[in-house]
Amino acid sequence: MKAFTYERAASAPDAAARAASTPGAKFIAGGTNLLDLMKLEIETPGHLIDVNGLGFDRIEKTDDGGLRIGALVSNTDLAADMTVRRHYGVLSRALLAGASGQLRNKATTAGNLLQRTRCPYFYDTNQPCNKRTPGAGCAAIGGVARQLAVIGTSDACIATHPSDMAVAMRALDATVETITPRGETRAIPIADFHRLPGETPHIETALAAGELITAVTLPKPVGGRHVYEKVRDRASYAFALVSVAAIVHKNGAGRVAVGGVAHKPWRSEAAEAQLPDGARAVASRLLADARPAPDNAFKIPLVERTLAAILDETRAA
Amino acid sequence: MPPPPNLDLSRRGVLATGAATAAVAAAPAGAAQGKPAMTADPAPLPVSLEVNGKVRDLSPDARTTLLDALREHLHLTGTKKGCDHGQCGACTVLVNGVRINSCLTLAVMHQGDKVTTIEGLGAPDALHPMQAAFIRHDGYQCGYCTPGQICSAVATLDEIKRGVPSHVSASLTDKPRATNLEMRERMSGNICRCGAYSNIAEAMAEIAGDAG
Numbered sequence: 001m002k003a004f005t006y007e008r009a010a011s012a013p014d015a016a017a018r019a020a021s022t023p024g025a026k027f028i029a030g031g032t033n034l035l036d037l038m039k040l041e042i043e044t045p046g047h048l049i050d051v052n053g054l055g056f057d058r059i060e061k062t063d064d065g066g067l068r069i070g071a072l073v074s075n076t077d078l079a080a081d082m083t084v085r086r087h088y089g090v091l092s093r094a095l096l097a098g099a100s101g102q103l104r105n106k107a108t109t110a111g112n113l114l115q116r117t118r119c120p121y122f123y124d125t126n127q128p129c130n131k132r133t134p135g136a137g138c139a140a141i142g143g144v145a146r147q148l149a150v151i152g153t154s155d156a157c158i159a160t161h162p163s164d165m166a167v168a169m170r171a172l173d174a175t176v177e178t179i180t181p182r183g184e185t186r187a188i189p190i191a192d193f194h195r196l197p198g199e200t201p202h203i204e205t206a207l208a209a210g211e212l213i214t215a216v217t218l219p220k221p222v223g224g225r226h227v228y229e230k231v232r233d234r235a236s237y238a239f240a241l242v243s244v245a246a247i248v249h250k251n252g253a254g255r256v257a258v259g260g261v262a263h264k265p266w267r268s269e270a271a272e273a274q275l276p277d278g279a280r281a282v283a284s285r286l287l288a289d290a291r292p293a294p295d296n297a298f299k300i301p302l303v304e305r306t307l308a309a310i311l312d313e314t315r316a317a
Numbered sequence: 318m319p320p321p322p323n324l325d326l327s328r329r330g331v332l333a334t335g336a337a338t339a340a341v342a343a344a345p346a347g348a349a350q351g352k353p354a355m356t357a358d359p360a361p362l363p364v365s366l367e368v369n370g371k372v373r374d375l376s377p378d379a380r381t382t383l384l385d386a387l388r389e390h391l392h393l394t395g396t397k398k399g400c401d402h403g404q405c406g407a408c409t410v411l412v413n414g415v416r417i418n419s420c421l422t423l424a425v426m427h428q429g430d431k432v433t434t435i436e437g438l439g440a441p442d443a444l445h446p447m448q449a450a451f452i453r454h455d456g457y458q459c460g461y462c463t464p465g466q467i468c469s470a471v472a473t474l475d476e477i478k479r480g481v482p483s484h485v486s487a488s489l490t491d492k493p494r495a496t497n498l499e500m501r502e503r504m505s506g507n508i509c510r511c512g513a514y515s516n517i518a519e520a521m522a523e524i525a526g527d528a529g
Contacts, residue, residue: 030422031422101416
């Protein structure tokens with residue numbers, strides 16, 4: 001690990017200002033992804049700002065009947081919160097499908113959104129990667145792409161976003177609340193929070209330099225049956241090949257967001273409008289622009305079949 | 318157990334020399350161009366933690382993980398380093414009552430925290446019930462993952478008792494039960510290369526049965 005200096009943040013505005021004004025600074029909260037990458041020297045921050053003492057560790061009802069989840073709430077505490085279990089079940093299910101018990105105890109809500117891709121070429125520092133070194137090229141394109149993206153890709157990057165939680169939050173229309181280095185607050189819809197790779201795959205979110213996530217808010221509960229189905233190579237503790245977050249109502253309408261296929265959670269309101277027509281109608285519309293590689297083309301029928309299984313399950317219930 | 322003498326000097330000296338030799342042999346000429354070979358070490362940072370009931374004051378380099386602080390600074394070598402990347406669970410300890418991977422957290426991030434390692438759970442003449450159950454059910458072979466397995470097992474039963482649901486819980490709102498399926502899912506962050514999983518689950522079932 002490269003040497004760095006360390007400070008404990010005194011307040012959120014101070015942390016954001018310090019992060020913006022200190023070259024090479026990064027926030028650290030749970031640290032489960034950042035420290036892994038620092039050991040591999042893929043992340044090499046010169047300064048760490050520990051935000052754990054800032055008190056963003058509560059889950060509270062909002063005035064409009066929704067929920068405000070503090071940025072520092074652990075994945076375990078969020079999954080186990082009784083309001084989330086009762087009214088936002090897709091979020092509990094997504095969280096519980098991710099990582100291990102130990103990691104969920106440390107991983108935070110904001111950190112989960114900000115985790116980096118698990119593309120094997122991003123992790124292999126002997127291979128070129130436009131995320132690690134902008135302009136270096138992408139060894140994943142033409143390489144072993146089984147885990148990688150099939151839609152929203154670019155000539156610079158075919159990485160996926162690894163989060164399960166973010167897929168459920170996309171289905172729930174969450175909003176990311178931040179504080180900027182100038183002390184202003186901002187609310188970013190989750191749909192706009194993660195970016196597609198384009199020509200700048202190293203820029204992964206809408207956050208500006210130093211901007212700090214303080215909370216994620218959910219609108220009031222929408223009802224319906226909540227399902228998160230994750231397909232992976234092991235029964236537990238593995239990243240998704242494909243995952244589907246679905247909220248299905250009695251009349252057949254609902255919402256669908258898909259993980260494991262793109263650089264961000266993948267959802268299309270036009271596609272999910274076809275839910276009453278079945279999984280094939282939704283999936284073919286949702287993935288119409290897919291450009292898979294030969295060894296990840298299986299993800300396209302897998303999304304359809306996973307959604308079909310969910311629709312069978314919700315109809316049977 | 319008293320710490321072995323000169324542990325830092327003897328083991329670290331050998332490791333540092335070995336690593337430097339390997340780096341020289343493996344690095345192609347010019348591979349490190351544009352990157353300084355070494356950066357100045359930042360000042361050590363004071364941190365005070367309560368480990369197994371005792372307050373311990375340390376001044377580690379900021380890079381020191383909680384795992385390395387326990388093993389190399391406090392000579393509590395019961396906690397093991399397996400992968401050092403949060404994948405194997407050998408480094409599992411309890412911090413403020415919940416299990417975490419001690420390899421993926423910095424010691425300086427734990428000011429005032431209460432850390433329990435395998436040494437704090439039990440001792441050879443006063444075993445924790447879970448340790449005794451692992452022995453009765455032969456829940457290990459080589460033993461390297463065992464301290465992490467036991468810390469994780471103790472925390473797992475506590476999570477079930479507190480009603481934390483899991484991926485395999487049929488209902489999100491019913492109280493989870495300590496079934497074999499639940500324990501297997503919840504222990505998936507602890508790898509056992511010897512494959513003692515079935516016996517570990519039996520040891521846990523015995524303790525869960527006693528508690529429930």
